[in-house]
Amino acid sequence: MSTTSTALDALNPLKKKESAGDGAGSHILVPGKLDISHKVILYLDSITVSFDGFKALNNLSMEIDAGELRCIIGPNGAGKTTMMDVITGKTRPDEGRCFFGQTIDLTRMTEPEIAHAGIGRKFQKPTIFEAHTVFDNLELALKTDKSAWHSLFATVNDEVRDRVSDTLRTIRLDTEAGRPAGLLSHGQKQWLEIGMLLIQEPKLLLLDEPVAGMTDDETARTGELFKSLAGKHSLVVVEHDMAFIEQLGGKVTVLHEGSVLAEGDLATVQNDERVIEVYLGR
Ligand SMILES: Nc1ncnc2c1ncn2[C@@H]1O[C@H](COP(=O)(O)OP(=O)(O)OP(=O)(O)O)[C@@H](O)[C@H]1O
Numbered sequence: 128m129s130t131t132s133t134a135l136d137a138l139n140p141l142k143k144k145e146s147a148g149d150g151a152g153s154h155i156l157v158p159g160k161l162d163i164s165h166k167v168i169l170y171l172d173s174i175t176v177s178f179d180g181f182k183a184l185n186n187l188s189m190e191i192d193a194g195e196l197r198c199i200i201g202p203n204g205a206g207k208t209t210m211m212d213v214i215t216g217k218t219r220p221d222e223g224r225c226f227f228g229q230t231i232d233l234t235r236m237t238e239p240e241i242a243h244a245g246i247g248r249k250f251q252k253p254t255i256f257e258a259h260t261v262f263d264n265l266e267l268a269l270k271t272d273k274s275a276w277h278s279l280f281a282t283v284n285d286e287v288r289d290r291v292s293d294t295l296r297t298i299r300l301d302t303e304a305g306r307p308a309g310l311l312s313h314g315q316k317q318w319l320e321i322g323m324l325l326i327q328e329p330k331l332l333l334l335d336e337p338v339a340g341m342t343d344d345e346t347a348r349t350g351e352l353f354k355s356l357a358g359k360h361s362l363v364v365v366e367h368d369m370a371f372i373e374q375l376g377g378k379v380t381v382l383h384e385g386s387v388l389a390e391g392d393l394a395t396v397q398n399d400e401r402v403i404e405v406y407l408g409r
């Protein structure tokens with residue numbers, strides 16, 4: 128067997144990683160670089176997910192542009208959470224592909240590989256460490272990001288502190304840094320969890336019902352936060368709160384029975400007969 132590198136080596140992810148020599152010591156395969164030269168950061172191509180014959184997603188196709196703030200709405204059971212499960216690798220589609228940029232096929236990657244590639248997901252229930260301070264929660268989140276940890280923490284402690292401080296300001300918890308996270312309000316806990324994602328500098332953020340249970344004031348502040356994140360990050364927000372969707376002001380995609388029913392600005396989809404029918408029942 129020849130030991131010289133061949134064209135086949137290029138297809139072998141282990142070989143590729145070896146030659147990339149990233150030195151990060153990570154066990155996670157590093158996919159190719161994110162290619163957003165065509166402006167699209169996420170492309171769902173004819174995704175179908177069946178549960179015992181029931182199609183939770185049915186030939187779903189969608190494109191999200193880099194830097195976009197996209198809202199996804201739709202009645203209960205429309206497939207919104209299942210869509211996020213597919214993007215993050217929690218659920219494998221029966222059919223279809225899901226691309227991150229032009230080249231990274233998420234349907235071939237594990238959940239940790241997808242997170243490492245730059246996709247962060249916020250679940251409804253915060254998974255913060257209540258007994259630890261707000262500051263420590265953010266520092267711990269940075270630790271779980273292996274590449275950042277190797278390049279930052281081992282050498283430059285000030286850089287870690289700066290990154291935590293920047294994140295604290297972004298999520299407006301700088302005055303709470305020393306408090307145990309368990310003492311925060313519900314809304315503040317949600318922001319901390321968002322901060323724990325942001326500190327890992329994801330390219331794409333997926334947020335499933337982020338303002339559920341928040342006060343009106345917390346909801347409005349969350350809207351401001353998301354709008355300030357768009358551009359640098361791409362955001363996909365699933366929500367039922369229409370006032371919040373209106374505040375965000377981005378393009379809205381309506382899901383129904385696992386497919387896209389309508390897409391456009393909020394006023395357009397709200398006036399769409401099919402959307403009205405689906406929401407009001409027939
Ligand atoms: N693991 C599973 N096994 C079987 N059925 C499932 C599973 N996950 C989801 N489903 C079904 O798939 C459909 C879509 O569910 P999904 O949770 O994606 O909807 P959703 O749009 O997020 O709804 P909601 O607005 O209520 O959160 C539902 O009918 C649900 O019961």
Ligand SMILES: [Mg+2]
Nearest residue numbers: 207208209335
């Ligand atoms: Mg859901």
